Amino acid sequence: MDSHRAPFPFLALTLCCLALITAAQSAASEPLSRRPSMAVGLAETASAVPEALKPLASKAAVAVSQFNWPEALEIYDTLIAKAPAHALLHANRGTVLARMNRVESAVVEFDRAVRMDAELASSWQSLGLLHWRRGRLDLAISALLRWIDLAPEDPEARIALAAAMTDRGWPAAALKELKTAVEIDRNLGAAHFNLAVAYLSQPRVRPEMALRHYEWALDLGEDPSADLLKAIREAPATVRPSQQELEGANALAPTEGRVQAKKKIKLPPATR
Numbered sequence: 001m002d003s004h005r006a007p008f009p010f011l012a013l014t015l016c017c018l019a020l021i022t023a024a025q026s027a028a029s030e031p032l033s034r035r036p037s038m039a040v041g042l043a044e045t046a047s048a049v050p051e052a053l054k055p056l057a058s059k060a061a062v063a064v065s066q067f068n069w070p071e072a073l074e075i076y077d078t079l080i081a082k083a084p085a086h087a088l089l090h091a092n093r094g095t096v097l098a099r100m101n102r103v104e105s106a107v108v109e110f111d112r113a114v115r116m117d118a119e120l121a122s123s124w125q126s127l128g129l130l131h132w133r134r135g136r137l138d139l140a141i142s143a144l145l146r147w148i149d150l151a152p153e154d155p156e157a158r159i160a161l162a163a164a165m166t167d168r169g170w171p172a173a174a175l176k177e178l179k180t181a182v183e184i185d186r187n188l189g190a191a192h193f194n195l196a197v198a199y200l201s202q203p204r205v206r207p208e209m210a211l212r213h214y215e216w217a218l219d220l221g222e223d224p225s226a227d228l229l230k231a232i233r234e235a236p237a238t239v240r241p242s243q244q245e246l247e248g249a250n251a252l253a254p255t256e257g258r259v260q261a262k263k264k265i266k267l268p269p270a271t272r
Contacts, residue, residue: 048088053079060092069100087116091123103130114146121150128160137168155181155188162194171201179252182213187256189220197228200235207235209249216254 049057056079063072076093083089094109107130113123128143144161151157158181162174175198181191196214199206210232218224241249 072096087113132164140164155184182252189217189222193217
């Protein structure tokens with residue numbers, strides 16, 4: 001199976017999460033971490049294409065806004081026939097194909113787009129996420145690293161890269177990326193949540209650090225996870241975090257969010 005922006009026509013149109021998980025992936029048990037969504041949007045084209053093609057590009061945006069993927073695909077086919085070297089048109093055709101669950105064809109289009117314009121961060125993002133969903137982890141990591149090169153201050157890029165690195169069996173590298181995501185945006189609940197999971201995945205488990213970030217994630221509005229809380233409670237007792245580690249964690253505490261009036265979770269004493 002081929003599996004952010006203002007309204008049309010002059011700004012790109014946002015697409016909601018793309019349903020690109022295969023049936024086998026959907027049937028599999030859910031991981032503890034909150035996985036990155038396939039929130040891939042259309043690049044702006046109506047104001048970027050030649051004047052003669054702007055009405056057609058606007059028509060494509062209307063089709064997308066109505067989730068009329070076959071019509072949008074047909075229009076992009078026509079646009080590309082008239083302007084075959086336009087990278088954004090290929091990127092948008094890839095997005096439509098992905099939304100139609102034609103992932104292999106979408107990957108081909110995004111590959112074309114980045115060959116024409118290697119600075120298209122959104123196309124590297126799309127390539128990375130599509131490869132990751134298909135289990136092509138080395139290709140995913142390579143593309144996601146290019147996304148980060150072009151958008152180093154985007155915490156979502158770090159979260160996506162951490163997910164691929166976790167699946168690749170690189171927990172320490174994933175932890176580093178998630179820490180960077182929280183440093184970029186201390187009020188991003190998903191980053192704190194996934195950082196909590198990452199602390200449980202290290203060779204030296206740190207339940208106290210996991211608990212700290214899990215509670216901050218809740219304070220920022222993330223939905224609670226009984227599975228993660230159970231994993232934190234049942235994590236093997238290890239050496240307690242050093243004062244330096246605790247101070248480092250406190251430096252990542254959210255600056256927003258609600259302070260929940262709840263009993264703090266007690267963890268078992270550490271064994272050395």
